Amino acid sequence: MRDYDNINDPVVQRIRAMAERADMLKENGLYFYNRPISELHGVDRVIVDGREMTMFASYSYLGLVGHPRINAAAQAAIEKYGTGTHGVRTLAGSLDLHRELERTIAEFKGTEDAVTFSSGYVTNYSVISALTGRGDYIISDKLNHASIVDGCLMSGAKMLRFRHNDMAHLEARLRQALEANPKAARLVITDAVFSMDGDIIDLPTVAELCRKYDAWLMLDEAHSVGVLGETGRGIEEHFGMEGVVDIKMGTLSKTIPSVGGYVAGRKELVEFLRHASRGYIFSAALPPAQAAAALEAFRVILDEPWRVEKLRTNTKQFISGLQERGFNTLYTETAVVPILCGSDELAFQMTRECQLRNVFALPVVSPAVPHGLARLRATVTAAHEPDEIEYAMDVMAEAAEKLGLFEKLEQILASDARL
Amino acid sequence: MRDYDNINDPVVQRIRAMAERADMLKENGLYFYNRPISELHGVDRVIVDGREMTMFASYSYLGLVGHPRINAAAQAAIEKYGTGTHGVRTLAGSLDLHRELERTIAEFKGTEDAVTFSSGYVTNYSVISALTGRGDYIISDKLNHASIVDGCLMSGAKMLRFRHNDMAHLEARLRQALEANPKAARLVITDAVFSMDGDIIDLPTVAELCRKYDAWLMLDEAHSVGVLGETGRGIEEHFGMEGVVDIKMGTLSKTIPSVGGYVAGRKELVEFLRHASRGYIFSAALPPAQAAAALEAFRVILDEPWRVEKLRTNTKQFISGLQERGFNTLYTETAVVPILCGSDELAFQMTRECQLRNVFALPVVSPAVPHGLARLRATVTAAHEPDEIEYAMDVMAEAAEKLGLFEKLEQILASDARL
Numbered sequence: 001m002r003d004y005d006n007i008n009d010p011v012v013q014r015i016r017a018m019a020e021r022a023d024m025l026k027e028n029g030l031y032f033y034n035r036p037i038s039e040l041h042g043v044d045r046v047i048v049d050g051r052e053m054t055m056f057a058s059y060s061y062l063g064l065v066g067h068p069r070i071n072a073a074a075q076a077a078i079e080k081y082g083t084g085t086h087g088v089r090t091l092a093g094s095l096d097l098h099r100e101l102e103r104t105i106a107e108f109k110g111t112e113d114a115v116t117f118s119s120g121y122v123t124n125y126s127v128i129s130a131l132t133g134r135g136d137y138i139i140s141d142k143l144n145h146a147s148i149v150d151g152c153l154m155s156g157a158k159m160l161r162f163r164h165n166d167m168a169h170l171e172a173r174l175r176q177a178l179e180a181n182p183k184a185a186r187l188v189i190t191d192a193v194f195s196m197d198g199d200i201i202d203l204p205t206v207a208e209l210c211r212k213y214d215a216w217l218m219l220d221e222a223h224s225v226g227v228l229g230e231t232g233r234g235i236e237e238h239f240g241m242e243g244v245v246d247i248k249m250g251t252l253s254k255t256i257p258s259v260g261g262y263v264a265g266r267k268e269l270v271e272f273l274r275h276a277s278r279g280y281i282f283s284a285a286l287p288p289a290q291a292a293a294a295l296e297a298f299r300v301i302l303d304e305p306w307r308v309e310k311l312r313t314n315t316k317q318f319i320s321g322l323q324e325r326g327f328n329t330l331y332t333e334t335a336v337v338p339i340l341c342g343s344d345e346l347a348f349q350m351t352r353e354c355q356l357r358n359v360f361a362l363p364v365v366s367p368a369v370p371h372g373l374a375r376l377r378a379t380v381t382a383a384h385e386p387d388e389i390e391y392a393m394d395v396m397a398e399a400a401e402k403l404g405l406f407e408k409l410e411q412i413l414a415s416d417a418r419l
Numbered sequence: 420m421r422d423y424d425n426i427n428d429p430v431v432q433r434i435r436a437m438a439e440r441a442d443m444l445k446e447n448g449l450y451f452y453n454r455p456i457s458e459l460h461g462v463d464r465v466i467v468d469g470r471e472m473t474m475f476a477s478y479s480y481l482g483l484v485g486h487p488r489i490n491a492a493a494q495a496a497i498e499k500y501g502t503g504t505h506g507v508r509t510l511a512g513s514l515d516l517h518r519e520l521e522r523t524i525a526e527f528k529g530t531e532d533a534v535t536f537s538s539g540y541v542t543n544y545s546v547i548s549a550l551t552g553r554g555d556y557i558i559s560d561k562l563n564h565a566s567i568v569d570g571c572l573m574s575g576a577k578m579l580r581f582r583h584n585d586m587a588h589l590e591a592r593l594r595q596a597l598e599a600n601p602k603a604a605r606l607v608i609t610d611a612v613f614s615m616d617g618d619i620i621d622l623p624t625v626a627e628l629c630r631k632y633d634a635w636l637m638l639d640e641a642h643s644v645g646v647l648g649e650t651g652r653g654i655e656e657h658f659g660m661e662g663v664v665d666i667k668m669g670t671l672s673k674t675i676p677s678v679g680g681y682v683a684g685r686k687e688l689v690e691f692l693r694h695a696s697r698g699y700i701f702s703a704a705l706p707p708a709q710a711a712a713a714l715e716a717f718r719v720i721l722d723e724p725w726r727v728e729k730l731r732t733n734t735k736q737f738i739s740g741l742q743e744r745g746f747n748t749l750y751t752e753t754a755v756v757p758i759l760c761g762s763d764e765l766a767f768q769m770t771r772e773c774q775l776r777n778v779f780a781l782p783v784v785s786p787a788v789p790h791g792l793a794r795l796r797a798t799v800t801a802a803h804e805p806d807e808i809e810y811a812m813d814v815m816a817e818a819a820e821k822l823g824l825f826e827k828l829e830q831i832l833a834s835d836a837r838l
Contacts, residue, residue, distance in 0.1 A: 001662055001663060002635055002665045002685075004685060004687055010604040011551070011555075011604045014550070015690075016687075018695055019691065022690070022694055033510070034509055035513060036515040037511075037513065037515070040499070055505060057506065057511040058506060058511055059511075065501040065502070065504070065505065066500070066502075070501070071501060075497055078493050080459070082459065082484040082676055083484070083485075083489055083490060083676045083677055083708065083709070083712035084484050084672055084675070084712070085484070086456070086474060086477035087477060087478045089453060091781050092456075092474065092477055092478075094456065095457075098455065099455055119537055119540070119702055120703060121697075125544075132430070136429065146697055146701040147701060150697065153573065154569065154573065185428065253503055253506075257502045257503030258502055258503050258706060259537055259678070259706045268423055268434050268438060271437075271441070272434040274453060275437050275441055278565055278569065281565075282565040282566060283566075284672030284673075287672075289706075290502070290678070290706055290709070293706075362510050
């Protein structure tokens with residue numbers, strides 16, 4: 001048993017340094033993380049610390065958490081198969097239910113087949129490292145999710161990052177990779193919708209550049225499925241460019257109220273991933289309840305198209321309403337809405353003011369976002385009603401007024417040449 | 420969209436090479452992977468390809484898949500919380516249920532606290548890479564699970580592997596690390612029970628060496644919880660050495676019929692992992708049904724001690740019965756039983772013979788195990804009845820007879836000096 005008081009131990013030092021940071025926030029009433037929800041009231045209200053708040057931090061963009069059909073499907077799967085499987089998919093953990101889910105995802109995404117994993121993080125991590133290796137080039141948007149970054153690192157390929165959504169820089173990186181070794185594989189990877197900013201990747205240009213430079217294209221649709229496109233099918237539908245993405249990755253824990261991830265694509269690709277990706281071979285199968293919930297959720301999205309429509313209406317109301325109230329929402333066009341605060345301190349204070357009035361939004365501070373771009377982040381869903389959105393915006397505006405946010409933000413932006 | 424016929428594309432080459440290998444096995448009727456189960460009949464019978472087989476490849480060591488209390492708990496959680504959460508644990512995805520599960524795990528493992536992750540793979544991967552970094556030394560058993568290997572690679576620490584369960588070599592590695600840099604952190608990691616071999620790490624010696632060389636000790640109890648120890652609490656209980664392991668990692672997808680992983684340990688360690696491990700911060704929370712199932716499963720293990728006892732009895736019957744029939748079961752003492760075949764071909768043939776007679780066991784071949792050590796792998800559980808185990812062993816013995824396994828194995832072992 002280790003001595004946690006031995007401050008010469010590098011691991012103890014790490015543990016202590018992190019504890020000090022958390023303690024400082026806690027002492028100042030600015031620690032908003034890991035707070036347990038004890039009850040759900042309806043679809044968009046939650047009980048946290050005994051108080052009912054309206055949830056403005058959910059990834060359940062279409063309000064499907066707790067949907068009766070989805071709950072019933074999951075409960076029936078437990079009745080039939082129990083709560084776990086007999087192991088990994090490759091060995092004794094595959095159920096016909098998994099295959100049904102995979103066929104449904106493929107149909108939803110317009111591909112030949114799909115493969116599921118028990119974690120979205122593992123999906124990116126192991127798919128990227130299975131497809132590429134030493135000598136290859138991965139060209140990755142600077143704001144891509146951590147799981148993509150880890151997959152790139154694990155692959156052994158050379159990772160070239162391009163400035164966020166900067167197509168000239170993407171082209172420069174592709175040219176650089178091509179010139180370094182024309183015979184190497186080139187893989188462009190980007191989020192479809194960025195999780196901290198809500199903006200959409202410029203898919204038309206990305207797809208054109210991939211053709212021009214003979215590169216594979218992988219998109220992470222974690223925050224775009226159910227959100228983008230007329231029927232919620234994602235970024236290809238949004239741009240009317242069906243079929244341009246080679247490797248369509250998505251998660252089952254956001255719009256789809258379950259857990260896990262998938263890749264949809266060509267039959268050969270999917271077969272390859274079943275045999276070559278470590279996260280499929282060495283990680284437990286998706287449990288029956290979660291596979292059934294995900295399967296039913298894809299059906300509900302198509303059966304209840306009003307949800308996608310309502311999310312779109314709510315998103316417009318929220319973004320334009322915030323802008324009318326003087327907020328800077330950066331480049332968002334989706335359900336993820338950054339409300340720029342500038343400093344970490346202001347982001348924390350805005351969060352506190354919102355939560356005191358029962359609006360559950362959360363801060364995003366450095367190092368998760370660059371210095372000077374700390375923000376309150378709010379997500380809007382199809383479960384919100386217009387008056388709830390109005391209320392939340394009023395609360396935010398009054399908080400900004402009270403804190404002098406706009407004046408302080410102007411000073412921060414003026415003083416920081418990089419912004 | 421990529422051209423999958425372009426054989427100059429390195430990714431296409433990878434996809435094709437893997438497809439050829441799988442096709443060859445399929446053509447020869449030797450492909451036993453990814454086969455979906457369509458129904459469970461009772462606790463240990465499954466329907467695969469329309470045939471009822473007795474399951475000898477399950478990780479549900481105590482037979483808890485489908486347990487009525489566990490099913491009911493999961494279904495109730497769906498009723499209360501829905502099938503997913505609002506996001507990652509750090510932000511909007513924490514439920515009081517997660518904390519209750521974590522307290523229960525801590526109590527079960529005799530530690531101050533515990534933290535859960537939505538995947539066991541992610542647990543190892545991100546815990547190891549959060550605790551250690553460049554300049555540190557990780558000393559790892561050569562047969563450790565893939566997720567441990569990936570965590571070591573990701574950490575940036577120097578990984579020193581020691582020969583499987585070879586304590587002299589472990590000591591040599593520890594001395595090597597100490598001499599290289601006395602001030603660096605040293606972390607010894609090993610499986611408690613090895614997933615392909617079923618043998619148990621020599622914890623008394625490992626713990627002594629960790630004390631002697633001032634190293635942290637992490638154990639992966641994926642295959643030891645519910646299996647080792649009088650009450651199924653794992654390897655510390657098995658050796659009567661409570662409290663020697665600093666970082667007690669385990670999974671929720673084997674004996675515990677759910678999905679996910681955990682680390683139990685000191686309060687400070689757990690707090691650190693909540694703030695520093697990427698798999699906690701960037702990966703979705705464990706869904707309500709899975710948290711509730713896991714929670715109830717820990718209670719069932721303690722409430723139904725006959726399961727651990729029956730597993731022990733079944734294990735003895737299986738291992739000694741196989742040995743009496745002339746099989747080499749290597750060093751297993753647990754529910755994971757390797758039945759040595761020598762060549763990949765013999766392992767596949769043994770599998771086919773078993774499955775033709777409705778015994779669902781699976782082959783493990785190179786590169787998963789060293790050349791010459793290919794095997795049939797069978798797991799025994801508390802759900803098996805003595806006559807089912809007798810039948811399975813008879814089927815295996817008759818298959819071995821038919822195939823001339825023992826003679827061929829002797830030749831293989833004789834011709835390979837390394838074995």
